[in-house]
Amino acid sequence: MKEFLAFPCCPVRGMRAWLALGFALLMGLTGCSTAPPDGITVVSPFDVNRYAGKWYEIARMDHSFERGLSEVSATYRLQPDGSVQVVNRGFDSARQDWKEAVGKAVFTGDTHRGALKVSFFGPFYGGYNVAALDPSYRWSLVVGPDRGYVWILSRDKQLTPEVREQVLAQARKLGIDVDRLIWVAQTRPDA
Template sequence: MFALGGCMSTTPPPGITAVTPFDLARYEGRWFEVARLDHSFERGLTDVSATYQRQPDGSVRVVNRGFDAAKNDWREAVGKALFTGDAQTASLKVSFFGPFYGGYHVAALDADYRWASVVGPDRSYCWILSRTKQLPPGLREALVARAQALGIDTQALIWVTHHRTDPQP
């Protein structure tokens, strides 16, 4: 989530469909990263969250934050997301380094918008997000099974710890 962007596809990986109907107003706000696949832009970060906020121009402001234990400091990346088609479909492109965008596709979403499973431009990008810092074990297992059914290497998931209070929610 931190630096997803670059010369990447903005369409979902083959066989993965973005959630529809999708309501950005319900998705807005803060989400905690419960699990992710490893990438250099998030390596070593704990206490990771993402905040989404609709902008007047229809874009979505994305603020990703995480704690870098090696530097003993918070890291933040601010990006911009745009729907790749109809705003009723949870398929967006996001950039932290405009004008280069990468895909952000909500592949599974709780009916009450309490958790989400997100994939990037290919199956090497996956995040499990929640409105809370932890998920009950049964729900975690169900989300891992969903991700595995989509062809995600769930054995490689990193379970993110949340022990700190972020001063900038």
């Protein structure tokens, strides 16, 4: 299994120094922001224990660090120190291989708010803001430091058409350009 760094997912193969520089520049351009974008309020109350476990990536904005990956999932495990271990996994169809990265998330304030920051590479953190969440914790809409970083996650590999439209409606209300979303294949039986 090959390694990949993620925000939440970022494929890498033998280019740590280059990627670190690129990520540092990206964080510099976004002001190392971990706060939600203007006009987006994070979910509160938020229960990290209920959020823990495996989530499937249903849709995302296109970024080079996830390009070509399908079957993407994220598993969140609460750690004794209050942080959250993040294990991202995706299938690179070009290489016919799984890629995985392990990171760390910490709350940016009150632990009952869905505002976290995630790091997969040293001291560099990116915002992980839960902008909408199913009351039963079956789906989640996550936004990074701006509306160009968006993920729709689900406990199931697919959303029903009704739930999909509900999530998209919430995303539109938050000013997210849902036409830019890429719908992630979740069809492999070994995922």
